[in-house]
Amino acid sequence: MISNVTQHGNLYWIIDEDGNRSGSIDTAEGLVNFTSETVSVRHGKEIWIFDEKGNRTSVVNRS
Numbered sequence: 627m628i629s630n631v632t633q634h635g636n637l638y639w640i641i642d643e644d645g646n647r648s649g650s651i652d653t654a655e656g657l658v659n660f661t662s663e664t665v666s667v668r669h670g671k672e673i674w675i676f677d678e679k680g681n682r683t684s685v686v687n688r689s
Contacts, residue, residue: 628678631660640665640680649680 628648630641638657642648653674654667664683665676673686 627662628660628665629662631657631665633657638665638667640676640678642678648678649676651676651680 627643628640629643629645632639632641636652638651638654639647640649640651640660651665651667653669655670656668658666658668658673660666663678665678667674667676671688673688674682675684675686677683
């Protein structure tokens with residue numbers, strides 16, 4: 627479960643419910659949102675969605 631997302635330079639660290647880093651994202655241009663299960667980040671004209679381990683699970687085109 628994702629409890630927080632923090633920015634460290636060019637990385638976003640995904641923090642779990644125990645306060646441990648469960649994953650990281652290094653391809654982001656900016657954080658959009660996060661829930662207990664996913665993190666959404668901007669990447670050009672797309673929104674990339676990642677799981678709690680930092681694995682990209684889907685891509686949404688934004689107009």
